[in-house]
Amino acid sequence: MIPVVLVDSSVWIDLLTGAATEPVRRFRELLLAEEILVGDLILCEVLQGVRSEAQARQVERELRQFHNVALADPGLAVKAAANYRWLRQRGITVRKTIDMIIGTFCIERGHALLHDDRDFLPMERFLGLQSV
Numbered sequence: 123m124i125p126v127v128l129v130d131s132s133v134w135i136d137l138l139t140g141a142a143t144e145p146v147r148r149f150r151e152l153l154l155a156e157e158i159l160v161g162d163l164i165l166c167e168v169l170q171g172v173r174s175e176a177q178a179r180q181v182e183r184e185l186r187q188f189h190n191v192a193l194a195d196p197g198l199a200v201k202a203a204a205n206y207r208w209l210r211q212r213g214i215t216v217r218k219t220i221d222m223i224i225g226t227f228c229i230e231r232g233h234a235l236l237h238d239d240r241d242f243l244p245m246e247r248f249l250g251l252q253s254v
Contacts, residue, residue: 126156132237134164161190161193202223
């Protein structure tokens with residue numbers, strides 16, 4: 123079975139700006155062997171950061187070449203909130219709700235996450251999030 127990898131906006135942004143990071147290098151390797159997912163909320167985050175409508179259209183075209191998925195539904199929202207509370211009770215606060223949704227989506231669906239964002243580290247350590 124081909125592994126499925128959700129790519130976080132932190133990696134897409136670095137890729138689009140030409141940053142030479144380890145996650146960008148890893149992304150280039152994964153293109154050949156893995157199914158790459160783009161989440162709807164990740165698409166939104168990336169497109170919010172572009173400077174022009176022309177650039178937004180180009181980036182959207184590029185990201186739509188991959189499999190696009192909806193990240194949340196009512197059940198996943200409840201699970202993400204439970205994960206947030208569980209971490210918070212242990213003194214860990216994830217800064218962005220979207221990151222809780224992304225992490226929980228991957229945990230619940232059995233997908234790996236490619237990221238460059240410290241908010242996912244406690245999800246890896248305590249909740250079983252798999253990263254690549």
